[in-house]
Amino acid sequence: MAAEMLQFHEMGLDDRLLKAVADLGWSQPTLIQEKAIPLALEGKDILARARTGSGKTAAYAIPVIQRILASKQCVREQDVRALVLVPTKELGQQVQIMMRQLTSYCSRDVRVADISGKADVSTQRPILMEKPDVVVGTPSRVLAHLNAQNLVLHSCLEMMVVDEADLLFSFGFEADLKNLLCHLPKIYQSFLMSATFSEEVQALKELLLHNPVILKLQGSQLPDSSQLQQYTIKCEEEDKFLLIYTLLKLQLVRGKTLMFVGAMDRSYRLKLFLEQFGIPACVLNSELPIQSRCHIITQFNQGFYDIIIATDEQSLASSQTTSGKKKKKSKEKGGKAKDKEYGVSRGVDFQSVSNVINFDFPTNVESYIHRVGRTARADNPGTALSFISHTEMDLLSQVEEALSGDSADPVLKPYEFKMDEIEGFRYRCRDAMRAVTKQAVREARLKEIKQELLNSEKLKTYFEDNPRDLQLLRHDKDLHPAVIKPHLKNIPDYLIPETLKGVVNPLSSKRRRRMKFKPGGVVQSSFKKNVRGKNPLKSFRYTGRKDKTGKADPS
Known part of the structure; x- marks a missing residue:
């Protein structure tokens, strides 16, 4: 006993x-x-x-x-x-x-x-x-x-x-x-x-x-399959974007989600890509001050938004064996100033995370464990999904070997998803990817830094003494990181795969009640009527042209 x-x-x-x-x-x-x-x-x-x-x-x-x-x-x-x-x-x-x-x-x-x-x-x-x-x-x-x-x-x-x-x-x-x-x-x-x-x-x-x-205290470094379900799906670069768009837009992934990418530029590219489809996401940027990063984490924990895109750059960098020449080259180039003491996958308390998505697969076993460990905490269930390209198959084997141990059953199971069923979304995906250029990514990062300057408590006194600098910063030209195309936000019914139509409901019941469907298939909704409830084109009557005396001109 x-x-x-x-x-x-x-x-x-x-x-x-x-x-x-x-x-x-x-x-x-x-x-x-x-x-x-x-x-x-x-x-x-x-x-x-x-x-x-x-x-x-x-x-x-x-x-x-x-x-x-x-x-x-x-x-x-x-x-x-x-x-x-x-x-x-x-x-x-x-x-x-x-x-x-x-x-x-x-x-x-x-x-x-x-x-x-x-x-x-x-x-x-x-x-x-x-x-x-x-x-x-x-x-x-x-x-x-x-x-x-x-x-x-x-x-x-x-x-x-x-x-x-x-x-x-x-x-x-x-x-x-x-x-x-x-x-x-x-x-x-x-x-x-x-x-x-x-x-x-x-x-x-x-x-x-x-x-x-x-x-x-634990033989396994992650919870067992009854609490944490781990999946992999093999896909290349373009398919990664197509798949993440489909999973989120069709609500196949629900709840708070933490996405990991391999570099900061990619995190902004993914954010801008998702914004094309009206999917809000937040980037946890190592270049921002610690107070801002912790504020983002707090907002995520309080439910202000459901998706955080993050990197664990330090553990990624440490695992890569770079030659002295490469290190010297990177110093000469003058990389962006990242916080040396920044870490996301390790230690940070993201609360009630339902899903971890490895958009880019981690480069070592320890990084995988700590990324996936953000979900299924305490007694809560969680899901981990990893996108695997052909170049990452060796890393996947290392993770599987480390997690499976003596067990014959693989811990990471293939995610049963038929990519051919979402081919209809590919043109939309490519359309959005074309809008997210390198320039758009750079401008998005500048915009975020500019916003930090405006909100900085340390600079508050400086701006009070130098109001002109504040005005210049505020009235700088607006940055449009990527051209938003409104039609991409909605999903036409014909694009949804037959197998998913029972799961996905593109129109809410409230909107369905507002709309009246005619046999011809044309949607007529209430906002087309004017304030008086009359159609001005139908109520307009032509009475003929009048001459200077006010009589109708027979011509």
Whole structure:
């Protein structure tokens, strides 16, 4: 008989912490939380692997807060007691939000500061001078503050957490992390949290942990087929656009959807392509400020829109073995300034995602796991669909081999879809693709940056002092990224495949009630009548031309 699960109230947690947990609606701990929290409270170092969405953040946040509250019982000076290292700014904000939710009843006793998000180190100095109990940041940002002596850890640090540990080295933080360790005390408790056990995690284990407890809580790195359905469909470049248009426009894909592409330009191209058909989508751009990116994520989570197009450029870049010459060439060309600490597929909490679509297939197994891990979180179901071109077949084989393990059944199943049934949409697809030129993509990106400048709080004072610059920016010529063709928004009934006519209803019942169908097939709707309800062409009567005397001219 299996042992009963340990509940939160049985872990010896502070009442204020238990109240916050209850407010979050957590009736019982997840597996990682049940196993990790008691061990952490005993003071043990922990290396934990648990899949995305399993509650890893709370698994370390709860014991960190509990230990700080316990230490506050003694009379001690205010100091930084815990450091949480994250690979991306987005994850830094997410961790801070979680920490603040858990400390809602003890916010005076446990103060949390996120230093990963803002660009200026000097502006964060006052926050750190107050010595918050928990500091959240990327390795590079924490090291910058340590070197500037805004942050001192060698005498006070008690706990250190590395979240998404397998990503730190691939984001280029190896040197920063090693330099950072020189500023830490000899003894402190460490937590390493990861969805995979890679070589990078093993290297971190050697650097940071002392006789750790290793928790491998799931055999599979993704939920099983009862919760997560994974499909693939083989299609080349033009067919990818045709297929995504058909799936979305015919509502074969429903619910919140996260689409991944391989490069930023492609994300804008896909967005502009979908806009041709009246399908709204939002791009999560690594060139935008962290506040804007987090605002986009918040709007998506609150249901303002259902489709986000994103890249996971850092993990893609790290997996590609480029020669020194190529790297040098790219530097000489002067690439666009992307945020080094940007990450989408890893750590960011997209809520209630029903579908993940790999428009471009990821370049390694880890990236696939973290992309697809955005859906089917906790106990919610999810679907993953990957478009596979002939050049990506080897990558597909690697993913299948990694996920299937000893099982004979493939985890990624072919998506049964007859491409010949949607051939009627191809001309529309080509029409839309012609409108989305390189110039249109570039102008769309400029328009978004211009909008950011207008909305920037930092530039608000500047524009108040320089109103002419604001007027020039506002009255700059309007950008039309792509010519929108209204006829593409609607789908004629004759184009819908016979097999899908039972699924797709191109006209809502409300519109059907408004329209009257005549035997000749001409649609007459109410908006054609004038205000008085008369047709002016039918009511017009010709009475003949009159001469100067007012009599009718017989001619």
